[in-house]
Amino acid sequence: DAGVIQSPRHEVTEMGQEVTLRCKPISGHDYLFWYRQTMMRGLELLIYFNNNVPIDDSGMPEDRFSAKMPNASFSTLKIQPSEPRDSAVYFCASSGSMGPETQYFGPGTRLLVL
Amino acid sequence: QKEVEQNSGPLSVPEGAIASLNCTYSDRGSQSFFWYRQYSGKSPELIMSIYSNGDKEDGRFTAQLNKASQYVSLLIRDSQPSDSATYLCAVGNNNNDMRFGAGTRLTVKP
Numbered sequence: 231d232a233g234v235i236q237s238p239r240h241e242v243t244e245m246g247q248e249v250t251l252r253c254k255p256i257s258g259h260d261y262l263f264w265y266r267q268t269m270m271r272g273l274e275l276l277i278y279f280n281n282n283v284p285i286d287d288s289g290m291p292e293d294r295f296s297a298k299m300p301n302a303s304f305s306t307l308k309i310q311p312s313e314p315r316d317s318a319v320y321f322c323a324s325s326g327s328m329g330p331e332t333q334y335f336g337p338g339t340r341l342l343v344l
Numbered sequence: 345q346k347e348v349e350q351n352s353g354p355l356s357v358p359e360g361a362i363a364s365l366n367c368t369y370s371d372r373g374s375q376s377f378f379w380y381r382q383y384s385g386k387s388p389e390l391i392m393s394i395y396s397n398g399d400k401e402d403g404r405f406t407a408q409l410n411k412a413s414q415y416v417s418l419l420i421r422d423s424q425p426s427d428s429a430t431y432l433c434a435v436g437n438n439n440n441d442m443r444f445g446a447g448t449r450l451t452v453k454p
Contacts, residue, residue, distance in 0.1 A: 263441075272446040273388070273432065286441055321387055331376050331436040335387035 234336030236322050242342045248310040251339045254303055255324030264297055264307050265321040312343045348435050350445035358453050363420040365448050367433030376436035377409055377416045383429045423452040
């Protein structure tokens with residue numbers, strides 16, 4: 231079984247540019263989570279979806295961040311415009327029949343904004 | 345006060361010893377508790393979950409939960425160098441989201 235797939239694995243961009251991160255959850259999972267991890271703040275939940283519908287986006291830091299899930303097998307997290315403080319590892323996780331809290335993480339996207 | 349607190353470590357134990365990792369949480373309504381292991385440069389991996397007071401054992405790992413004290417721990421018996429990683433405590437509530445602690449870095453020395 232393929233796990234959660236994220237792309238790109240690494241992204242280096244300049245301040246002000248748009249960044250789009252992509253995630254394919256495990257097939258059959260109906261929950262999808264986006265996290266951000268930094269040394270200073272640890273692992274933070276940004277937003278999660280259930281059956282493609284955003285349920286809680288209270289962790290999204292500001293309007294520069296947006297997330298979509300157009301279908302059950304694809305989600306995007308977009309940052310526009312990007313800033314150096316957005317530099318972090320962004321993880322996508324999904325969960326299914328074991329319950330929303332039994333989450334399986336993707337490999338992450340390491341973002342560096344110069 | 346942070347919602348989920350862990351000692352950041354590093355915690356260093358010799359090979360074969362018991363490693364004890366601790367976590368406290370602030371939300372008394374929390375229902376589910378998890379331990380994730382994260383190797384350097386990798387993603388978190390779920391290793392234990394516990395929902396009721398007491399101990400839960402899985403191989404060399406034992407999770408302990410005390411809801412009255414708002415405390416959850418992870419014991420690793422017969423620690424191996426391959427157990428060297430950061431261990432994240434996560435606490436779930438009724439809102440289907442989880443809050444993670446900052447993690448404890450464990451080093452097992454051969």
